[in-house]
Amino acid sequence: MATPLEKIRNIGIIAHIDAGKTTVTERMLFTSGVKHRAGEVDLGTTTTDDDVEEAERGITIYSACVQFPWTVAGLSEAGYKDVVINLIDTPGHVDFTAEVERSLRVLDGGVVVFSAREGVEAQSETVWRQANKYHVPRLAFINKMDREGADFEAVYEEIGNRLDAHPVALQIPVGQGPAHTARPFRGIIDLVKMTLLMFPEGKEGTKIVAADISEPQLADEAQLWRERLLESLYNYSNELMELALAEEPIPEALIHKVIRDATLHLQIQPILCGSALHGIGVEPILDAVAAYLPSPLDMPPVEGIDLKQKGKGRAAESAAGEAKKIRRKPDPAEPFCGLVFKVQPYKTGDLSWVRIYSGELEPNTRVLNSTRDKKENVAQLWRIHASKKDEQLDIARAGDIVGIIGLRDSITGDTLCDPREPILLESIEFPETVISMAIEPESTDDRKKLAETLAMLRKQDPTFRAEENPETGQTLISGMGELHLEVIQHRLKRDFRLDVKVHNPRVSYRETVARPAEAVGECSRMIQGTHHAAKVRIRVEPFEKGLTPVMVTNVLDHGLPSDMLSVVLEELESAGQGGGLLGFPLMRLKATVLGGEVAETGASEIAFRTATNQAFDLALRAAGPVLLEPIMRLEISTPNEHVGDLVGDLQQRRAIILSTESRGTATVLHAEAPLANLFGYSSAMRSLSQGRASCSMEPSTYAPAPDEVLQKFLGET
Numbered sequence: 214m215a216t217p218l219e220k221i222r223n224i225g226i227i228a229h230i231d232a233g234k235t236t237v238t239e240r241m242l243f244t245s246g247v248k249h250r251a252g253e254v255d256l257g258t259t260t261t262d263d264d265v266e267e268a269e270r271g272i273t274i275y276s277a278c279v280q281f282p283w284t285v286a287g288l289s290e291a292g293y294k295d296v297v298i299n300l301i302d303t304p305g306h307v308d309f310t311a312e313v314e315r316s317l318r319v320l321d322g323g324v325v326v327f328s329a330r331e332g333v334e335a336q337s338e339t340v341w342r343q344a345n346k347y348h349v350p351r352l353a354f355i356n357k358m359d360r361e362g363a364d365f366e367a368v369y370e371e372i373g374n375r376l377d378a379h380p381v382a383l384q385i386p387v388g389q390g391p392a393h394t395a396r397p398f399r400g401i402i403d404l405v406k407m408t409l410l411m412f413p414e415g416k417e418g419t420k421i422v423a424a425d426i427s428e429p430q431l432a433d434e435a436q437l438w439r440e441r442l443l444e445s446l447y448n449y450s451n452e453l454m455e456l457a458l459a460e461e462p463i464p465e466a467l468i469h470k471v472i473r474d475a476t477l478h479l480q481i482q483p484i485l486c487g488s489a490l491h492g493i494g495v496e497p498i499l500d501a502v503a504a505y506l507p508s509p510l511d512m513p514p515v516e517g518i519d520l521k522q523k524g525k526g527r528a529a530e531s532a533a534g535e536a537k538k539i540r541r542k543p544d545p546a547e548p549f550c551g552l553v554f555k556v557q558p559y560k561t562g563d564l565s566w567v568r569i570y571s572g573e574l575e576p577n578t579r580v581l582n583s584t585r586d587k588k589e590n591v592a593q594l595w596r597i598h599a600s601k602k603d604e605q606l607d608i609a610r611a612g613d614i615v616g617i618i619g620l621r622d623s624i625t626g627d628t629l630c631d632p633r634e635p636i637l638l639e640s641i642e643f644p645e646t647v648i649s650m651a652i653e654p655e656s657t658d659d660r661k662k663l664a665e666t667l668a669m670l671r672k673q674d675p676t677f678r679a680e681e682n683p684e685t686g687q688t689l690i691s692g693m694g695e696l697h698l699e700v701i702q703h704r705l706k707r708d709f710r711l712d713v714k715v716h717n718p719r720v721s722y723r724e725t726v727a728r729p730a731e732a733v734g735e736c737s738r739m740i741q742g743t744h745h746a747a748k749v750r751i752r753v754e755p756f757e758k759g760l761t762p763v764m765v766t767n768v769l770d771h772g773l774p775s776d777m778l779s780v781v782l783e784e785l786e787s788a789g790q791g792g793g794l795l796g797f798p799l800m801r802l803k804a805t806v807l808g809g810e811v812a813e814t815g816a817s818e819i820a821f822r823t824a825t826n827q828a829f830d831l832a833l834r835a836a837g838p839v840l841l842e843p844i845m846r847l848e849i850s851t852p853n854e855h856v857g858d859l860v861g862d863l864q865q866r867r868a869i870i871l872s873t874e875s876r877g878t879a880t881v882l883h884a885e886a887p888l889a890n891l892f893g894y895s896s897a898m899r900s901l902s903q904g905r906a907s908c909s910m911e912p913s914t915y916a917p918a919p920d921e922v923l924q925k926f927l928g929e930t
Contacts, residue, residue, distance in 0.1 A: 228326035229336035230305035308694035319568035322506030323351035329363035509612035514540035520635035541571035548634035592619030646691035724793035726836035729754035734828025746812035747820035756803035763789030767806035851906035866890035
């Protein structure tokens with residue numbers, strides 16, 4: 214029997230690495246009754262971290278999807294007693310941020326996990342920005358309240374200040390810190406019901422004991438936080454404010470309604486707290502997911518380009534500014550459409566993860582991949598559990614997240630739809646790679662197998678690149694960081710039995726130009742007795758504000774026939790994607806067509822393409838190359854006594870210290886440094902701090918490289 218749409222919750226668990234996402238997921242599965250015993254990350258026994266690499270490293274690398282039911286004790290605050298939760302556990306390491314990006318693109322809500330000791334960290338900011346980008350309603354869970362240095366109020370304030378968020382605490386902790394401290398963490402206070410919640414069975418059970426707040430100090434503190442909660446909600450409900458001004462009792466149901474409405478409209482983020490490892494506070498998270506996060510019906514209809522009006526595939530996407538937009542409601546009666554957001558390889562065929570936005574889908578049917586204008590066969594439908602096929606389905610409906618076997622050409626970000634009602638949904642954008650290394654098989658016999666395997670991995674991971682250098686014959690693989698490429702290397706050996714040699718990592722540089730320059734390209738050739746001639750004049754210049762790496766445009770009085778102008782613009786775009794003088798991809802560049810001349814014998818497409826390429830090459834040389842290197846943003850947490858050594862080491866790596874802040878007995882350094890100087894930094898940092906410092910880094914921007922680096926590449930070319 215199909216689950217009613219209002220009872221479905223498609224949510225993701227997102228956070229910085231080591232905040233406790235996977236532990237929260239594991240406790241949710243245990244609490245809901247899906248598992249009889251909660252697994253542990255340190256033992257490699259969790260459901261969602263089922264890859265060998267994840268179990269060995271104790272981190273999440275691949276997003277995993279689980280489905281489970283949840284029944285709210287008593288009457289649900291939102292009126293829903295039973296819900297079905299589709300939950301995606303995502304990685305917290307910056308190297309695997311693509312998994313977060315594609316998950317948030319298709320999810321309706323999120324639970325953001327923060328460590329009560331570390332607070333808002335670098336990747337916390339990244340995932341919060343990603344959630345903002347896709348307008349994902351979310352609530353936050355301050356985890357690890359039983360850890361040394363836990364500080365609920367500090368993290369609460371930090372969420373508001375650093376994330377530009379609007380946190381509203383629905384709970385406060387009773388004590389904080391481990392058992393040996395003066396006021397250890399032992400429970401939570403529900404500020405809506407004004408009750409004390411205790412969890413006497415800890416990690417071994419799911420029993421909750423609700424009691425009155427009998428301690429005067431706790432009661433006073435709870436009352437202050439409740440007033441703070443209600444004051445935050447007055448802005449979103451006149452009825453609530455009128456009751457408060459009249460000093461009349463405020464119904465609990467009204468409070469829940471206002472919280473839900475404000476959360477769905479991204480006006481507030483409810484804050485909960487607890488310790489997932491010890492089973493404290495997980496049930497209230499599930500209640501809050503049911504009460505405050507959206508069902509597919511609460512989300513606006515998905516919007517796409519009507520391909521009945523426009524050309525299909527990428528042509529339609531490029532014409533999106535002019536195309537007619539249509540909407541599809543989350544209704545099984547609407548025409549089918551869905552988005553492929555992950556492709557997982559299987560020996561029996563790829564398993565494509567698809568979020569269905571409208572209509573119904575059955576096995577053994579044909580659908581249109583409108584992104585590529587190709588028909589695809591849906592052979593089988595599966596419910597996904599972690600990263601495996603769990604249960605074969607006879608039908609899938611709007612709001613479902615399912616796995617499809619049978620798709621051949623579809624990749625991440627592609628739209629699937631009813632061939633009779635074609636629509637093109639917004640795709641998924643991923644960040645550019647920042648690091649590359651050369652790779653080659655140990656034996657020449659494995660060269661073909663390596664190429665096929667890398668192609669498969671490229672289909673699975675949108676932030677992984679593999680291409681052969683035509684000059685050297687070397688295969689270059691590129692990714693988001695050292696760990697990313699290391700995991701790929703281990704997979705080649707473990708899963709595909711490929712012994713490979715890898716060479717030193719290299720930075721993914723980019724190029725731009727130093728100054729504006731104009732150039733004229735000419736073509737004059739005899740081809741099969743016909744004279745082909747043309748002139749094209751262009752200007753290239755640095756350009757910071759372009760929506761694309763290379764922006765191509767033209768002046769109004771260019772004097773070219775419209776069909777030849779289209780040819781010149783198309784060729785200029787192609788030349789811009791081909792790389793600069795040093796062989797690196799171009800960015801922050803504007804190329805403008807200024808004019809041209811048509812030969813007396815008539816316009817020739819071949820001549821104009823040749824002249825355009827020559828003009829572009831001459832203009833790049835006249836403008837002078839600027840080498841851009843990737844800059845990483847670092848956040849380093851270290852005991853105070855090691856700050857001096859770490860700052861000295863960072864300065865030697867051409868780092869700029871942006872700010873420092875104190876968090877208990879630790880100091881947090883915020884810095885930016887070139888990626889080229891950060892290879893092996895983790896080992897150096899551990900050595901300088903006796904293993905006590907931790908670091909996270911993520912791509913920040915591109916900046917001009919030092920002149921000596923540029924001269925080195927100029928010498929090579």
